[in-house]
Amino acid sequence: MSRDLHQSLQLLDDRHTRRAIMSGIAQSTLGVSLLSGWNRVLEAAPAAGGKKAKQVIYFYMGGAMSHIDTFDPKPELPDIQGEVGTIKTKTPGVLFGEPMQNLAELQDKIAIVRSMTTETADHGKAAYWLKTSYPVLNSIRHPSMGAWIVNTMGKLSQTLPPFVLVGNGNGHPGAGFLNPSLTPVPVADPAKGIENTELPEYLSEKAFKRRLSLADRIDAKFKSRYHGYQIESYDQMYKDAVTLMGSKDLEAFDLEQESEEVRDRYGSSRIGQGALLARRLVQSGVRFVEVEYGGWDMHENVATNMATRGGEMDQALGSLIRDLDSSGLLDETLIVLTSEFGRSPAINQNAGRDHHPAAFSFLLAGAGIQGGAVYGKSDERGHGIDEDPVGLTDFNSTITVACGLDPFKEHFSPSGRPFKIGGGGDPIYDVLS
Helix, strand or coil, rough: CCCHHHHHHCCCCCCCHHHHHHHHHHHHHHHCEEEEEEEHHHHHHHCCCCCCCCCEEECCCCCCCCCCCCCCCCCCCCCHCCCEEEEEECCCCEEEECCCEEEEEEEECCCCEECCCCCCCCCHHHHHHHHHHHCCEECCCCCCHHHHHHHCCCCCCCCCCCCEECCCCCCCCCCCCCCHHCCCCEECCCCCCCCCCCCCCCCHHHHHHHHHHHHHHHHHHHHCCCCCCHHHHHHHHHHHHHHHCCCCCHHHHHHHHHHHHHHHHHCCCHHHHHHHHHHHHHHHHHCCEEECCCCCCCCCHHHHHHHHHHHHHHHHHHHHHHHHHHHHHHHHEEEECCCCCCCCCCCCCCCCCEECCCCCCEEEEEECCCCEEECCCECCCCEEEEEEEEHHHHHHHHHHHHCCCCCCCEEEECCCCEHHHHHHCCCCCHCCC
């Protein structure tokens, strides 16, 4: 190795990205920088040997999940660890919070990133930034990751919606500036699925079709005067909904199709039934399922709340990973578990933890992911990042690459502004298969 090349490699930043290494080699040996197109090819290379995700199940833990009590415990500091104990995982020396019983047993199938960091402790703004890769702007609404992925990868099922949101969906960015047809179909209660899909007793199928025909005639004049992709998209959404009503595929939303034993295994909680519904939906061809599960804003009694919330989350994800693994679907389904920011290492006077954006953790599993990986490191007290900081765009760009998509390709909004899926961050290749 030449002296100049050695110096170039020494000057790399802490992330040691493949792009930086190859750019350094090109600069030292050829005197030029790599073109952006070559950068993208080189960046995509590490994951080329692994299976790409065809579908995504994205768990959002609203309210800010504590990293200390889940995936980055500090048992050597009792004042930080508090009353929530720890548990050994399959990897020697890697501990999880005690409520993570199932995930500790499955650690060889999941990747943990312990060096996530963000810039705001405001729930709404942080959640928007996390789900879109861009900060809130008054002038534009950015697409969520689900909309981006469906827009790029397309539908898998002719009748089922490509994007389903399990939860209340309040403040969700939805399709943003993309086609309105990419807006997620909401399912408020997973146990109830999509309700009111049967025609009322007083309305026959013939009468229903006659009403649809009349509605089309009334709309025709409006559509002839006001053309545009948004009008066409909403019209297509309406037609898709009618088609779904009469489709046998609608059974994918019905958890009553599952045995009581299976439903109990996932748990009766919203996240348990949400995870089971997500499994049924990806089995039936839904591209992206997002499951929202709030209640993590634990300013009081974090130990008591974690025993409930943490246990429910662990049971749901553990059952989901095992089921997908046994059916072979884990090889083509990416599982994501994240939160908008973390919670303070210091325990407050109410035995809780406060907002903390400087350091938190997230989980990845399934297609495109290296099982057993633990990436990044928080400092001794879990307050900041010691090694390999990961921003929101890095996180979302990792999801992008796991799906086999180019995180550096530009996409344009209707106004002509360029955007990238994942925000153009640096993918974490150490957790990609």
